[in-house]
Amino acid sequence: MDSRIRRTTLIDLASSRKGLSLHFLLVPIAIVASVCLPGGLHAEESEAAAVPVFKDGEAQVVPAFEDPDRWIRHDLWVETEFDSDKDGKLDRVHVAVTRPQETEIDGLKLPVVYVTSPYFAGTAGNDLEYFWDPKHELGETPPEHKKGPRFERKGLRPIIAKTHLKEWVPRGYIVVHSSSPGTGLSQGCPTVGGSNESLAPKAVIDWLNGRAKGFTAPDGGEPVLAYWTTGKVGMTGTSYNGTLPLAAATTGVEGLEAIIPIAPNTSYYHYYRSNGLVRHPGGYLGEDIDVLYDFIHSGNPEFWEACNCDVRDEEMGPGMDRETGDYNDFWAGRDYLNQLEKLRAPVLMAHGFNDWNVVPEHSYRITAALKKKGNVPVQIYYHQGGHGGPPPMKMMNRWFTRYLHGIENKVEEDAKAWIVREADEKGEPTAYPDYPHPDAQPVELKLQGNAPEQGALTLGSVSPSSPATEMLVDNVSFDGKTLAKAESTNHRLIYVTPKLAEPVHLSGVARISVRVASSKPAANLSVWLVSLPWNDDPQAKITDNIITRGWADPQNQESMRSSQPLQPGQFYDVSFDLQPDDQIIPAGQQIGLLIMSSDREFTLWPKPGTELTFDLRATKLMLPVVGGEAAIKFESAAATE
Template sequence: MPRIILLCALALFGTTALAAPASAAPAALFSDPVYDYTTAIRETVYVDTTLDNDGNGTPDRVVADIIRPREAATAGVKVPVIMDASPYYQCCGRGNESEKKVYAADGTVTKFPLYYDNYFVPRGYAYIAADLAGTSRSTGCEDVGGTEEVQGAKAVVDWLNGRAVGRTASGTVVTASAWATGKVGMIGKSWDGTIANAVAATGVPGLETIVPISAISSWYDYNRVNGMVNPKVSSVPSLHSTVNGRPSGTCTAVSSALSSGAVSNGNYNSFWNARNYAISAASVHASVFVVHGMNDLNVQGVHFGQWWDALAANNVPRKIWLSQEGHVDPFDFRRAAWVDTLHRWFDFWLLGIDNGIMTEPMADVERAADVWQTSAQWPPSATTTVNYVLQGTGNPGVLASSGAGSGSLSLTDAPSLSEANAVSSPTTSRTGRRVYQTPVLTSAVRVAGTPTITLRVRSSKATTTLTAKLVAYGTATRVNYRASGEGISTLTTQSCWGSSSSTDDACYRDTAKVVSSAAQQVISRGWMDGQHRDSLTTTTAMNTSTFYTITFKLRPIDQVIAAGQRLGVVLTLSDPEFVSNHSTGATVTFDLAGSVLKLPIAPADGLAAQSLTAAPVVVDDEWSTTAGTRFQ
């Protein structure tokens, strides 16, 4: 029925309804830009929620700024909605160019950030940029991943389906039944993508699909790391303060509750459990298109990994793109292919156009700058777990895929040891680290999934940090995700994606990949606090005379270590760049016979992938290790 409606609408305005894009199969269909963007209806609706966490005695209201095709409304043609719910529309901006909403005198939006409105409104969609509760013009108080935030965004979906009340600025009740089909797709990067995950986890009817980009699936795993604090990211109270749009004093109680709930220790508690969306994956009825940078040091790979696994366990329709960049939107690392794929994804799930996208490969994985490989499923079929054992105490030791581990070693904590020094020059003896390497690989090895490591250890202190880093050793040109742009550089040229108006253009600066030649690259990392070895909710001191067998996960990846390189694992204790520096000065003895690295190894055939884009590349002379990360 949505496809028939679309065809009728397009025929009404005298243009070719559907055509096949060059990148799609000959029989594929997609929506054309037949509606006038410049005359589109722009309006603001204040949606009532069921909450009142600012305590003013009235329901908190979420602002939904809407743009939709006027011709469709005139013809009585209902349209689906693409929505980006964000806390950033006024405080910080969206996208690579940090665009903010711009308002007319009557309060309607004259400029929407990003290209979603420019591109999709002419193609028969409405677009909503919703302010999360307590941000910009919405009331309530932002509770950073909590009930207020999630239920506020959900209320907009409910309003579009007639289950919530919406009002104009003057208080007049308005409905969406005359123009909205009720089908909604949520999209967004970082916090925006996180809220898409969260709303999907409520199982709200009408939410047909989500596209979470670099998104959090559990706030504990964003702010904490297996019992330790993540120093690379902002605290929950700080995030609240950054995006808070309410008058001074309005949200003091909520801010205090955030500080007490997100206690400074590493324990998992009810506060974090309420912000864990992966545990509610069974309630997800929307399809999910996951996009994530494997080298994202802000919203790290644990988020896409555990979310993906939970979705798979519940048979949720899904697709995934994994890139070599850091915290970067696909619009800025694979623009043309991304817009085309996103277009067909929304057409399929929101307009019901049978364009074949769900029969295409499930996964696209970037191997090197702009070199992509597809997989029919992810992790790939025939992926098996291979045990790598640690042998010897030489410099370096041997990482072997057969035989047994042997020997023992002692490491004394070296809290000033940087990651760069921990992983470089593997044949050099350095205090506080030990390197284990495979022999030179005679064929490529593909690690696709979540590595785990088991260490049998005895600590001289009641606790200690345990750190493991998976490293590809061998000089190669790689995407430099540690540079300031996290793998991209913004150029002076522009390209346009959609229709423009006098106040809102569809043109954005082009980007190029930033690459560097480096002798090694850390491809996955993992950490564990010794006193949290058995539980994240409570601590148990380590007996200094007892060996403990401790297993923890590294970040999920899909990386290829090429023939001629070596695969290595680097063991250290403290790692203050990535986890809170609570060095105890421990000396840890490792029983190598009881230690093993387990890697998900996928078939390595077909790795000579073709470049799918002609995007330019910027070459750095140095591999930067000092760049910070950004949440947005």
């Protein structure tokens, strides 16, 4: 019998040369594979098989794999181990496969680059009509908001998405896409961080390794086998699509050999809350987890209302707790830091230090925990931009070449941290032994008052004539940039160093400790670390005067799980981390600590008037400085004049 007999045949062909997608249904019957294939070839006409090629530890583009007209594309449904829509049947998720035709005509087995998402079928849009109103008094029950609309799924079978095809198929990989539960043609309910979002990609990886069932239809259908893969899988994606590789990895599924999460949301609490405070992601004021649920819910109309009732209304409604902002079991179940025990896949993480949507602590907290755990290779790539931004292709290629193709390129011996310096392109990171920089040391700076004008941020002792306390009056009408640039205002406090005589390299997590009293039982507390003077020139090298930010609820000074109303006039000690950063502050700049109450871009908007009083002698800022205190040199007063 012909040695090219396959366990499946390909039917329902459509010519890609006519601009149509190929839809291959895989049926498990043994026949001679002599059907027509992309590019007009027949199985019996196949010449010497093309194979992956490697050079300098990287997979190279193979001409035979490069032509999209020669790719095989098909879709199927993989059976999971959960029934999230509660219809009495295990949910199936929709999967699409794109692979070189050599996997069919030559029996070539290749590893998989896998991307999964709730976005592939379209989203409901960001209509503020369905967001929570940020004008909300702290601690009070928020007014109801309008639930998201039902929307029609976009995109037709069999193409779920075309992302990553041009990058990886020509280099000798199969690319697999799937739609998350409750989205597109996948069954089940979306849960925004629930267990089914981890178990769905696990099922797909199990199917790729012969441990789960695939079918030609969402209900019934013929079995489908993934005979064309080695079973080695790498996952990547950005934002929500970057969260799901981490979610899958926490299951410890065999076959998931490496992940490259890009700007992942690693905890929905840390996305929608901060140190006990209700804090919205940058650019999405008024969004909360139930709004995101409505945004992605594009799944089966038959179960649309049932999913809304079970997940959005009965689980998320009480669980997310917009009244207090406290951490609770609902949020803990959606925090992947609590689920790292089984993770075994090497991790190459990527994030932007100026990502104020998914703030940089999301990647930092996971990589720090994994390094402490110590049983998987971990590297991190940071750039100075905003949301998104993958590592350079060379880094990703070396990562997948090592762990998916098994080429010993010693990637695990590469630098542990890669950071794009301020004036450099994203593709030109600087290698560092680790992040934070091993030579970074905490440096304490004290506050010397001069409100309502600029006070001083000093390394030395504070003048005895400095006021013991200073007060600000909350007014969300003014944003942080306006307050930072103001010469005089009682709506913020600001403390500034002298001009730097030499550049200062900050690397790691700054921490603020304040002793604060409020005139009301609840108050926002927001902190910005800024580089001054403010430079509004878009062409300037200092593209963002914000070094880092942080937010906290003084009511949670003792516990993230329990907030206690503040006694007006009583002082409380509150300490919290600002967002991680790695930045070189140029000579001639000043480092400023901006303290305000409500942050117009992120927090709730209570009515103006809350007074916050700070005990300056018990308030300090700890900066992570490479080289420690000795590395901070200020211009002399004479030079400044």
